Amino acid sequence: MDYRNILVRTEARVGLVTLNRPRQLNALNDALMDELGAALLGFDADPAIGAIVITGGDKAFAAGADIEAMADWDCMQVQERQFITRNWETLRQVRKPVLAAVAGYAMGGGCELALGCDIVIAAESAQFALPEIKLAMLPGAGGTQRLPRAIGKAKAMDMCLSARALTAQEADRYGLVSRVVPDEQLLDAALALATRIAGFSLPALMAIKECVNRADQGALDEGILFERRALYARFASADAHEGMHAFLGKRAPNFLHR
């Protein structure tokens, strides 16, 4: 596949994917998510790879789903496109350990992408938020399900309902991330950890990952299905379209509460 929105390379037994739409703060559109999915499946199938790292740029890991792309979708279009289901969930098929190395903004779908990884390493500059409420949208890529599992209902409700952003240190304290490192050490730290993991027996790693995920997989699957329906329904809301267009127009939204 010819990659235009990501960079892909290998380091020893580690596959590295760098999200690469810096001008849009790595906003996650279909093209990027298709490429990310293809790269992940490629590494998963490659016997020379034992672990995968996903990273972004210095300013943003990813600022969320691409608001410009989806601002005019209606409820039917979003179902026909199988938004999220079609390509965001490829990550869930990966059997090898996946690490997120996060600097800068991890907002909305960017935060959800990190939450979908097995280990999150944060740079000190990292900020985590699910600010979809500002758009009259909702975190529809697993966030409403994975965030409370990661940090508990009290903190998750605060983040989802008030758009509160967590610093890297807060995210570390609350259990959203595994480790925090200085920004200049982020990639080296992530690659070193991935290399250590990739040195262990791959079938054992995959078995452990499967077991840990199985701790709540059934309930998670149900919750994600429920969340997806609620996300699609947001596209029937005038406020959601107003929220997205207000963001793109760099103005405050005028919500009519419908």
Ligand code: CAA
């Ligand atoms: N989608 C599309 N474009 C985006 C974007 C996004 N999610 N986030 C940023 N951009 C674009 C901006 O429109 C801007 O483009 P222009 O230069 O053409 O104007 C460029 O990236 C730089 O962004 P800002 O000028 O806004 O940068 P900033 O430093 O002032 O602010 C920010 C950074 C706080 C992250 C701000 O960009 C922001 O709030 N972004 C949106 C975050 C958000 O709401 N994410 C949730 C998206 S919905 C979602 O993800 C649903 C889901 O669950 C799947």
